[in-house]
Amino acid sequence: MNLLDVTDLTVRSGDTPLVREVSFSLRAGERLGIIGESGSGKSVTSLAITGLLSRGLTASGSVRLDGHEVVGAAEKSLRPLRGPVAQIVFQEPLTALDPLMRVGRQVAEPLRRHLALRGDALRAAVTAAFAEVALEDPRLARAFPHELSGGQRQRVAIALALAARPRLLIADEPTTALDVTVQDGVLSLLERLVAERGMALLFISHDLAVVSRMTERIVVLRGGSVVEEGPVERVLRAPRHPYTSALVASARALDSALDAGGAS
Incomplete structure (x- = not known):
């Protein structure tokens, strides 16, 4: 049984869909990345997985976390899952700290x-x-x-x-607010802890280079929908969707610019 199964997840704000029929799964110990631009539905998906959607957002479809249905579940039945089964690290730690x-x-x-x-x-x-x-x-x-x-x-x-x-750590843009040196230290820390504990990792970011470093498989979101999914190496080598191709080309152009700057 998968640790996480997301099937046809749709999240709406009123009549406006923010996430459209998103499906993916995650095995125990696996590392999966979700990548997309701002507004693509990445963070909304992570909140739906743990039943933490803000008031005014509604979810349909299915999210099964360690065999327990999250969509439509009562808050008291979700509390035991937050912590021992899944937990989130947010982009800005001040949102998680009192x-x-x-x-x-x-x-x-x-x-x-x-x-x-x-x-x-x-x-x-x-x-x-x-x-x-x-x-x-x-x-x-x-x-x-x-x-x-x-x-x-x-x-x-x-x-x-x-x-x-x-058993599952969800890292939602955990280093975006940090400078480059500190970012690398936090990523190395996450890599070590995930490996040592044998945790599954759901890593969410807009940065393809970071996602490819941290994960084995990628789900690409655009406009709330999955446009591509596959192993990191295959997606980087032969992206199948134009949006993914643009992400890969942009990441390569940035790497080339940084290399040229270092050489000069």
Whole structure:
């Protein structure tokens, strides 16, 4: 059984479709990328998968997460899936972090709720969670989000997402707001943690180079619809849809420009 099965998922805002009959699947331990321009439906799809669509958006079709139907499910039946089964890392960590709570307490909460840790065991688990994302200074756990750099906040958000040891990590543009050097560090961190834990990864981005680095298979969205899907190597070598061809050509042109700049 697949860990995730999305079948004919459609998401509407009123009468306007934002996502149109999107279908794909993800096996345990597999790494899948969703790529498309802004407004293509990438983030809406990720929110629909975990039942986190904002008010005013409605979903139809089917999303089965670890065998449980998400579309139309009651909130109380979805809460146990968020954390142990699937968790999201967002583009801007401030959307995931409580600005009024020290970050150590925020990471402690899912450890307490899902793993039933208390006392010394909880404190040790929080320390280990911070160390796992290369935040080893004990003072950082006592900081508020605004006291951390962007890269540190994103690492805390990753620690928070991984605290309940999810089987599926959904990374929604997790490095777009970071500078290039910090971005590479966060991507390397995600690569290592996904490999070490054997997690499935759903990586969402507008950047083809990043998606090709992080995933084995790609789903290309345009205007809310899937226009192409396939193994990364095949899509890069022989894209079948004009939109995908344009993405590949753009990525290659950027690489050539960067290489030329470095040579000069």
